[in-house]
Amino acid sequence: MRFGKLVLLAAGLLGRLAPAAAQGYGRYVDPMIGSEGLGRVFVGPSCPFGLVKPGPDCTSSPNSGWLPMPAPVTGFAQVHVSGTGGGPKYGNVLLMPFSGPLDRLDQAAPRETERAALGYYGARLKPSGIQVDVTAAEKVSFYRFTYPAHQPRALKIDAGFFLGEEPEPDAREAQQFVGSEIEVVSPTEIRGYSRIRGGWNNGPAYTVYFAAVFDAPVASFVTWKGATLYPGQQEQPDSGEKTGALLRFADGGPDSVKVKVGISFLSAARARANVAAEVPGWDFGQVLGQLRARWEGLLGRIALDPATPPDQQKLFYTGLYHTLLMPVDRSGENPLWNGPQPYYDDFYAIWDTFRSSNPLITLLAPEREVAIVNALLNIYQHEGYLPDARSGNANGRTQGGSHAEVLIADAYAKGLPGIDYPQGLAAMLHDATVPPGGNEEKEGRGGLLDYRRLGYVPSGVVRAGNRTLDYAYDDYCIAVVAKGLGETATYEQYRRQAGNWQNLWRAGYRDHGATGFIMPRDAAGRWLDSIPYGTSNIQKPYFPYTPLTREYPWYVCHWCGFFYEATSWEYSLSVPHQVPALIARAGGPAAFRARLDTLFARKYYNVANEPSFLTPSLYHWLGRPDLSSQRIHQIIDKSFNTTHFGLPGNDDSGAMSSWLAFQLLGLYPNAGQSYYLLNAPLVRQSVLHQPGGRDFTITARNFSPANPYVVAARLNGKPFPQAWIEHRDLVRGGTLVLEMGPRPAAWGTKILPPDGGTL
Amino acid sequence: MRFGKLVLLAAGLLGRLAPAAAQGYGRYVDPMIGSEGLGRVFVGPSCPFGLVKPGPDCTSSPNSGWLPMPAPVTGFAQVHVSGTGGGPKYGNVLLMPFSGPLDRLDQAAPRETERAALGYYGARLKPSGIQVDVTAAEKVSFYRFTYPAHQPRALKIDAGFFLGEEPEPDAREAQQFVGSEIEVVSPTEIRGYSRIRGGWNNGPAYTVYFAAVFDAPVASFVTWKGATLYPGQQEQPDSGEKTGALLRFADGGPDSVKVKVGISFLSAARARANVAAEVPGWDFGQVLGQLRARWEGLLGRIALDPATPPDQQKLFYTGLYHTLLMPVDRSGENPLWNGPQPYYDDFYAIWDTFRSSNPLITLLAPEREVAIVNALLNIYQHEGYLPDARSGNANGRTQGGSHAEVLIADAYAKGLPGIDYPQGLAAMLHDATVPPGGNEEKEGRGGLLDYRRLGYVPSGVVRAGNRTLDYAYDDYCIAVVAKGLGETATYEQYRRQAGNWQNLWRAGYRDHGATGFIMPRDAAGRWLDSIPYGTSNIQKPYFPYTPLTREYPWYVCHWCGFFYEATSWEYSLSVPHQVPALIARAGGPAAFRARLDTLFARKYYNVANEPSFLTPSLYHWLGRPDLSSQRIHQIIDKSFNTTHFGLPGNDDSGAMSSWLAFQLLGLYPNAGQSYYLLNAPLVRQSVLHQPGGRDFTITARNFSPANPYVVAARLNGKPFPQAWIEHRDLVRGGTLVLEMGPRPAAWGTKILPPDGGTL
Incomplete structure (x- = not known):
C-alpha cells in the first residue's frame, strides 16, 4: 500500500x-x-x-x-x-x-x-x-x-x-x-x-x-x-x-x-x-x-514560413535565441555610477559580435541596440574609454581594434534614433587618438602611436597584423559618422586612414597561387619573412612567418602573434569596408576569384572565426552572388546542425548563431554600412515584423533544392536586379520576391554592392 | 525638588x-x-x-x-x-x-x-x-x-x-x-x-x-x-x-x-x-x-626633555600625531583582492609625503613604513602601477612624478627589512618605462615617451617643468636600488637619467640676480619665453612665462601649468639628489648663497609647498649649516604655532607637520638617501627609542636663546665635525651632543652632506 x-x-x-x-x-x-x-x-x-x-x-x-x-x-x-x-x-x-x-x-x-x-x-x-x-x-x-x-x-x-x-x-x-x-x-x-x-x-x-x-x-x-x-x-x-x-x-x-x-x-x-x-x-x-x-x-518579430522543416526552424530560432542572450541588461544594477541611462555588461567581445550579432539585434530589436549603444557611450563618459570587451563591470581585453566604433557607425548608418552621435564621435576619436599605454589589454588601441606615425602597426607590437586591419576598419567607421555630422576635417583624415590596411599589404608576395598578403613589417618599413621575438640584445630568436602560420613557437606568449586567431590567408581578405580596393590589390577580379576558390578548396577558410564571417560573400563584389550562396550553403550544410555539436566554433556571445540566422534568411550585413547582401535563402518565406506594424516579406519563388539560385528579384513589385538591399528598404516594410532557378542568371552581376572606399 | x-x-x-x-x-x-x-x-x-x-x-x-x-x-x-x-x-x-x-x-x-x-x-x-x-x-x-x-x-x-x-x-x-x-x-x-x-x-x-x-x-x-x-x-x-x-x-x-x-x-x-x-x-x-x-x-618613541615648554611639546607631538593619521591601514578590509599582505589606502599624495612624512614614519615606526611599502608593491602587483596618490581603493592623481620610487629607495637606503626589493625595482621600472596613456592622471608618468626620447618633458605636455624634475629624482631612486641589487645596466641608465633636470636648465637666463632656471622648452629644443597654449591651428594663444609665474591665464586648465603649485624660483632649487651639481649650474657657491638669500628676502620661498621643503637646508652644501638653522628657525617662528591657524599650508596628510617635527629635533631627511641633515634643535634634548631597546639621544649642550648655533658635536663621545648623520647611526643607538654657542664656528663647514650625484 x-x-x-x-x-x-x-x-x-x-x-x-x-x-x-x-x-x-x-x-x-x-x-x-x-x-x-x-x-x-x-x-x-x-x-x-x-x-x-x-x-x-x-x-x-x-x-x-x-x-x-x-x-x-x-x-x-x-x-x-x-x-x-x-x-x-x-x-x-x-x-x-x-x-x-x-x-x-x-x-x-x-x-x-x-x-x-x-x-x-x-x-x-x-x-x-x-x-x-x-x-x-x-x-x-x-x-x-x-x-x-x-x-x-x-x-x-x-x-x-x-x-x-x-x-x-x-x-x-x-x-x-x-x-x-x-x-x-x-x-x-x-x-x-x-x-x-x-x-x-x-x-x-x-x-x-x-x-x-x-x-x-x-x-x-x-x-x-x-x-x-x-x-x-x-x-x-x-x-x-x-x-x-x-x-x-x-x-x-x-x-x-x-x-x-x-x-x-x-x-x-x-x-x-x-x-x-x-x-x-x-x-x-x-x-x-x-x-x-x-x-x-x-522571436516572433521574424516569422518563417510555417511549412519550414522543424530542423531549419530550430537552427533559425535557436540562432536568434543565442544572439539575444548577451550583452546582459544590468540597468538599475550598476554599482559604479548612478543615472537613468541603460547599463549593459558582458560585451564578450565586440570584436566577435559587431559583424552579425549587433546587426541582428538592430534588425530584430532596434530599441535594444539603441540601449546597448547608449550604454557604451555612458561607459565612455564615466570611464574614459569605450569597451571593446567588458565583463564584471569592467572593460578588459582588446583583441584587435576598438570595435565599439563599428556599433556606433552601424547605428548611425541605419538611422537608429535616440543616440547622441556627436558624443559617439567624440568617444570614437578618443579610441583613435589617446593611447591606452599600460592599459592596452584593457581598452583603447595598443600600438596607436606607431599606427598614427607609420600608418600601420609594426612588427614588435603584438597582434600587429590584425590591429592594423581592425584600426583601419574602425577608422572607416569614424569617417562614416564624421561625414554625416559634417565634421569635414575629421572625415577626410579618417577616410584616408581607412586605407591603412594597404600599408601592410605586401604586394608581390605569392603563396599557393595568390598574390599579395597582409604581412609583418618592421618600423623601418622592411617586410619580414622571419619575425624577431622579444627585445633582448643577447638572445634574439626569430621564427619564420608565412600566410599559413597559425601556431607560434612556445616562447611567443599567447595573444602575441601577428594575427589574433587567424592566418594571413584568412585575414588578408578581411577588409569589409574596401572590398573593391582589396580585389584590385589582389590582382583584379579573376585573380581574386581564383584566390577565394583556393581558400575554400584548400580549407584555408575557417568557418569558426569571426574575421572570416564576410569572406564567403566576397563573390558578390565579383558579380557572382551565386557563388556566395553556394559557399554559404555548403558551410551551413557542413558545419551547422541541430545537435549538441551544432556550432563549429565558440558561439562567442551569439556571433556564430547570428551569422547562421542571417544566412538562413538570405541576408547578410556588412557592419558599419547600411545594406545587406542578398543570397539564396534557406527558407521559402520570412516576414520581418517592423516597429509600427510594417512587415517586410522575403519570398523565394519556386523554392526547391532543384532551384538553388536567385535568377531575378522584385522589390515591392519592381524589378530589383542587385544582390544587396538597403536597411531602410527593410524597415519601411514591403516585399522582396526572389525568383529561384536551377542556374545562375544575370541577377546581381551588374550593380555590385557598395564600396565603402568611395565614402 | x-x-x-x-x-x-x-x-x-x-x-x-x-x-x-x-x-x-x-x-x-x-x-x-x-x-x-x-x-x-x-x-x-x-x-x-x-x-x-x-x-x-x-x-x-x-x-x-x-x-x-x-x-x-x-x-x-x-x-x-x-x-x-x-x-x-x-x-x-x-x-x-x-x-x-x-x-x-x-x-x-x-x-x-x-x-x-x-x-x-x-x-x-x-x-x-x-x-x-x-x-x-x-x-x-x-x-x-x-x-x-x-x-x-x-x-x-x-x-x-x-x-x-x-x-x-x-x-x-x-x-x-x-x-x-x-x-x-x-x-x-x-x-x-x-x-x-x-x-x-x-x-x-x-x-x-x-x-x-x-x-x-x-x-x-x-x-x-x-x-x-x-x-x-x-x-x-x-x-x-x-x-x-x-x-x-x-x-x-x-x-x-x-x-x-x-x-x-x-x-x-x-x-x-x-x-x-x-x-x-x-x-x-x-x-x-x-x-x-x-x-x-x-608618540613615546621620541621623548623630548620634560622641561621643554608645553607649546614646543605641543608643536612636536601634534606634528607626530598628524603624520601618523594617514595613510590608512585597511588590512583585512580590501574589497579588491585577498591575501595576507597589508593593505593601506589614502596616499594623499606621495608627492606630498615622500619628503618628510614617510621618513618620519620610518624613524618612529619602521614596521609601519615596511607595511606601507609592501602595500604599495601589492597594489602594483594586482593593478599594474604603483600609486602616486590613492583613495577610495583606487589610484588617482599624479601631481608630478611617480614618487612611490622615493619610498622604495628610502626604505632600501635605510635598510628596512621585509621588503622584496627586486619586486620593488620591477615596480619602479614599470613606472619609468610603461606610459600610462589615457590614464596619466591616475598613475604612471605622463609625457614619459617624450621624457625618454628628449631627456625632458617638453612644453605642450602639462606640468612639463615639475614632471621633468620629479622624474629625474625618481630615476635617481631607481638607480639607488638598481645599484644595490647589482643591476648594473639599469643602474647606469637611471644614474644618467637622474641628471635629466639639467635638460630644462636654461643656463644663461637671469632673474632678480640669479642665473639659470628650469624653464619651458619645446620638443625641438627651443627655450620658450611665451608658452603656446593648446593645439588649435586657428587660435593659438601664447602667454609669457617668467621664473615668478604662478598664476596662468583663465584659459589654461587647472593642473595644466608648467609647474604644479610652484614658481620656477622655487622649483629650480628642488634637486635634492644632486645639490652640488645644482650649485655648480647656478654659478657656484657664492652665486648660490646669494640666490638663496634673495629667495628668502624677497619672499619667493613658499613655506607651504612641499617642493621647497629642503630649500632652507641647502646652505648645508655651502658649508653653512648655521644659515640653514637660522632660516629654519625663522620659518618656524613665523609660520607655525599652536593655534587653530598653526600650519601655514595644507597639512597634506601630515607633510607640513612632519617637516616641523623633524626640524624641532634638529634633524631633516633627504628622502631616498640614508642621512639626515643636522641643525640647531629647538629642544634641549630628545631621545629616540629604537626597536630592541636602543636609544639615540640628541643633546644640545648650553642650549639657550643666546646660543643659537651648533659650534661642535660629538657622536658617541667622538668629535663629529659634520652637519649630517647616517640613519644607521641613529638606529644603532648612541649619543649625539651638539655644543651650542653664540656664533657660528667650523662645525659643518668642511665635510659637506652627501652628493647623490656621485652615486
Whole structure:
C-alpha cells in the first residue's frame, strides 16, 4: 500500500511537474544546440539579455558551466556567460539539493536524466532521485527541487563557488576568490554574496549579491567558513574565506521545495527586492510562462514560413535565441555610477559580435541596440574609454581594434534614433587618438602611436597584423559618422586612414597561387619573412612567418602573434569596408576569384572565426552572388546542425548563431554600412515584423533544392536586379520576391554592392 | 525638588562624562592645531593610521568636514581625510542626535561648546543641549549622546551624506552619489552602506558599509528614501537614491545613549563583526583609553626633555600625531583582492609625503613604513602601477612624478627589512618605462615617451617643468636600488637619467640676480619665453612665462601649468639628489648663497609647498649649516604655532607637520638617501627609542636663546665635525651632543652632506 502510494505519487508528481513544452516560436529553441564541442553555449534558462542565467556547473573548468553526462553536477550557479572562449567568468552563488546529513560540503551528484527547453532546464540527480527544475525571471532564478517522498530535503548554498579557479594565485584569465558572506536571515531566507576578480578579462573584483527565499521553512542548518562547519551559526561575515550554508527543510511539507534566488550587483537587500518585484508568487509555471512570453515577443518579430522543416526552424530560432542572450541588461544594477541611462555588461567581445550579432539585434530589436549603444557611450563618459570587451563591470581585453566604433557607425548608418552621435564621435576619436599605454589589454588601441606615425602597426607590437586591419576598419567607421555630422576635417583624415590596411599589404608576395598578403613589417618599413621575438640584445630568436602560420613557437606568449586567431590567408581578405580596393590589390577580379576558390578548396577558410564571417560573400563584389550562396550553403550544410555539436566554433556571445540566422534568411550585413547582401535563402518565406506594424516579406519563388539560385528579384513589385538591399528598404516594410532557378542568371552581376572606399 | 534633581543630575553627568585629559605624551596633542586657515587637518578622534575618523561635518565643502563655530553641524560622519587640498573625499555615514519629532531630514544644529583632545571630540549642540562625545577604535566609532533629561532621545543616521556634493553631475573632483541602503536589523542595530564615486582623485565607486549598535532600544523609527519618509519601514534597499533613518530611543532609560558604529569596506556584516571584535563593551572611557594607549606607544618613541615648554611639546607631538593619521591601514578590509599582505589606502599624495612624512614614519615606526611599502608593491602587483596618490581603493592623481620610487629607495637606503626589493625595482621600472596613456592622471608618468626620447618633458605636455624634475629624482631612486641589487645596466641608465633636470636648465637666463632656471622648452629644443597654449591651428594663444609665474591665464586648465603649485624660483632649487651639481649650474657657491638669500628676502620661498621643503637646508652644501638653522628657525617662528591657524599650508596628510617635527629635533631627511641633515634643535634634548631597546639621544649642550648655533658635536663621545648623520647611526643607538654657542664656528663647514650625484 505504502509502496503503491509512493509510485503513484512519483508518477503524479512527474506528470504535474514536467513543464509544458514551449509553444509558438519558442518550441524551436533548443538550448542544447552548440552545447558540446566548441560551441560552449549556456544551456540554462535566461530572459532575453537576462541578468540571471541559472544552470548546472559540472566542474570549475567549462566556460558555460555545463558538461554532458556522465560528468557529475557540482551545483547550479546563477550567473553565466554563453559561448565564450578564453578563461571562464562568473559561475556565482551555487545551489545544490541533496538528501543526506548536513555534514559535508561536497554534494556533487551525477544526472540520471536532463532536459533543456526555452526557459527551462531540468535534471534528475542520482542516486538521490532529486528532480531539479529551473526557470528564470530577469534578475531572479526560480528553482523547484522535488525530493523523493520521506527523504530529508536538504540544500547547499555555496557563496564561495566560481568557475575557473586555479591553484596559481594570479593565473592569467583565472578567476580569483576575494570574499564571500552568508546570513540565515530567517527560516525562509538566506542572503549573502560572492566577490570574485580576474577571469577572462582580468577584471577587478565584482560582487554578486543574492537573496534566496524558500516556500518551506528551514528546520536546521550549518554554515561553513573555509573547511569548518558551524552548526546553527546564522552569520558568516566576510573574512576573505569561502562560506556557505547547508540547510535542511522541515519535514512534513510537500515533496518539492521552491527557491527563488534574487541576484543583484548592488546589494543583498536589492536582490531581495528584485525577488519581490519580479516573482511575488510561487508558481513555477507562471514564471516560466512569463519568460517564454518575453521571448515570443522577440522571436516572433521574424516569422518563417510555417511549412519550414522543424530542423531549419530550430537552427533559425535557436540562432536568434543565442544572439539575444548577451550583452546582459544590468540597468538599475550598476554599482559604479548612478543615472537613468541603460547599463549593459558582458560585451564578450565586440570584436566577435559587431559583424552579425549587433546587426541582428538592430534588425530584430532596434530599441535594444539603441540601449546597448547608449550604454557604451555612458561607459565612455564615466570611464574614459569605450569597451571593446567588458565583463564584471569592467572593460578588459582588446583583441584587435576598438570595435565599439563599428556599433556606433552601424547605428548611425541605419538611422537608429535616440543616440547622441556627436558624443559617439567624440568617444570614437578618443579610441583613435589617446593611447591606452599600460592599459592596452584593457581598452583603447595598443600600438596607436606607431599606427598614427607609420600608418600601420609594426612588427614588435603584438597582434600587429590584425590591429592594423581592425584600426583601419574602425577608422572607416569614424569617417562614416564624421561625414554625416559634417565634421569635414575629421572625415577626410579618417577616410584616408581607412586605407591603412594597404600599408601592410605586401604586394608581390605569392603563396599557393595568390598574390599579395597582409604581412609583418618592421618600423623601418622592411617586410619580414622571419619575425624577431622579444627585445633582448643577447638572445634574439626569430621564427619564420608565412600566410599559413597559425601556431607560434612556445616562447611567443599567447595573444602575441601577428594575427589574433587567424592566418594571413584568412585575414588578408578581411577588409569589409574596401572590398573593391582589396580585389584590385589582389590582382583584379579573376585573380581574386581564383584566390577565394583556393581558400575554400584548400580549407584555408575557417568557418569558426569571426574575421572570416564576410569572406564567403566576397563573390558578390565579383558579380557572382551565386557563388556566395553556394559557399554559404555548403558551410551551413557542413558545419551547422541541430545537435549538441551544432556550432563549429565558440558561439562567442551569439556571433556564430547570428551569422547562421542571417544566412538562413538570405541576408547578410556588412557592419558599419547600411545594406545587406542578398543570397539564396534557406527558407521559402520570412516576414520581418517592423516597429509600427510594417512587415517586410522575403519570398523565394519556386523554392526547391532543384532551384538553388536567385535568377531575378522584385522589390515591392519592381524589378530589383542587385544582390544587396538597403536597411531602410527593410524597415519601411514591403516585399522582396526572389525568383529561384536551377542556374545562375544575370541577377546581381551588374550593380555590385557598395564600396565603402568611395565614402 | 524635581528641578533641583535635574540640576544635580546634569552636573553629575557632566562631571562623570567629561573625558579625563590625556596623560603622558598624548596631552601635548592638540587636534585643533592647523584646523583653521589652510591646514585643513581632521579634528576628530583616530587611531594611528586608523580606518575610522569620526568627526563633525559642517557643510558639504570643507575637506576635513569641520568648520569653526558658529557654523552649524550637519552631523558626524565616520570617514575623513586630514589636511588635504583639492576636492573633498569621504564624509560617509552621518549621525546626528536631536530631540524633536521624526518628521524632517535636516537636523543641523549650531554648537554651544566644543572640545578636542587626543582621541576625543566633544560638542554641545544648541538649542537642544545635547552633548556629543566621540572616540574611536581602529574600525569603530564610539559615540555618547547625552540628552537633557526628559527630552526625546532621537538620532538621525544618514547613509546618503558625503562631502563635496555639487549640482553639476560629473563635476571634476566632486564626489558623486551612487547608492545607499539602510536596514533596521533590530531595536538596537542598524546596518547599511553608502556608495560614492569621484572626489579628489576622480576615483571609481567605493562603498562604506556600517553597522550601528545602540545601548538603548529604538522605540520608533522612520526610514527615508529621497525626500519621502517611511514610518516603520525597516528596509530601504538600494535603488540609487539617498536613504537613512530617524530613530527615537525608548523613553525611561539613562539620558545618554551610546552608539558604536562599525565601518567596513567589505560588508555591513563585516562592520558588525568589527564592532564585536574591537569594542565588545560599552565603556566610553575604556575605548578612549585604549586609543590613547596606542598613541602613547608611538608618540613615546621620541621623548623630548620634560622641561621643554608645553607649546614646543605641543608643536612636536601634534606634528607626530598628524603624520601618523594617514595613510590608512585597511588590512583585512580590501574589497579588491585577498591575501595576507597589508593593505593601506589614502596616499594623499606621495608627492606630498615622500619628503618628510614617510621618513618620519620610518624613524618612529619602521614596521609601519615596511607595511606601507609592501602595500604599495601589492597594489602594483594586482593593478599594474604603483600609486602616486590613492583613495577610495583606487589610484588617482599624479601631481608630478611617480614618487612611490622615493619610498622604495628610502626604505632600501635605510635598510628596512621585509621588503622584496627586486619586486620593488620591477615596480619602479614599470613606472619609468610603461606610459600610462589615457590614464596619466591616475598613475604612471605622463609625457614619459617624450621624457625618454628628449631627456625632458617638453612644453605642450602639462606640468612639463615639475614632471621633468620629479622624474629625474625618481630615476635617481631607481638607480639607488638598481645599484644595490647589482643591476648594473639599469643602474647606469637611471644614474644618467637622474641628471635629466639639467635638460630644462636654461643656463644663461637671469632673474632678480640669479642665473639659470628650469624653464619651458619645446620638443625641438627651443627655450620658450611665451608658452603656446593648446593645439588649435586657428587660435593659438601664447602667454609669457617668467621664473615668478604662478598664476596662468583663465584659459589654461587647472593642473595644466608648467609647474604644479610652484614658481620656477622655487622649483629650480628642488634637486635634492644632486645639490652640488645644482650649485655648480647656478654659478657656484657664492652665486648660490646669494640666490638663496634673495629667495628668502624677497619672499619667493613658499613655506607651504612641499617642493621647497629642503630649500632652507641647502646652505648645508655651502658649508653653512648655521644659515640653514637660522632660516629654519625663522620659518618656524613665523609660520607655525599652536593655534587653530598653526600650519601655514595644507597639512597634506601630515607633510607640513612632519617637516616641523623633524626640524624641532634638529634633524631633516633627504628622502631616498640614508642621512639626515643636522641643525640647531629647538629642544634641549630628545631621545629616540629604537626597536630592541636602543636609544639615540640628541643633546644640545648650553642650549639657550643666546646660543643659537651648533659650534661642535660629538657622536658617541667622538668629535663629529659634520652637519649630517647616517640613519644607521641613529638606529644603532648612541649619543649625539651638539655644543651650542653664540656664533657660528667650523662645525659643518668642511665635510659637506652627501652628493647623490656621485652615486
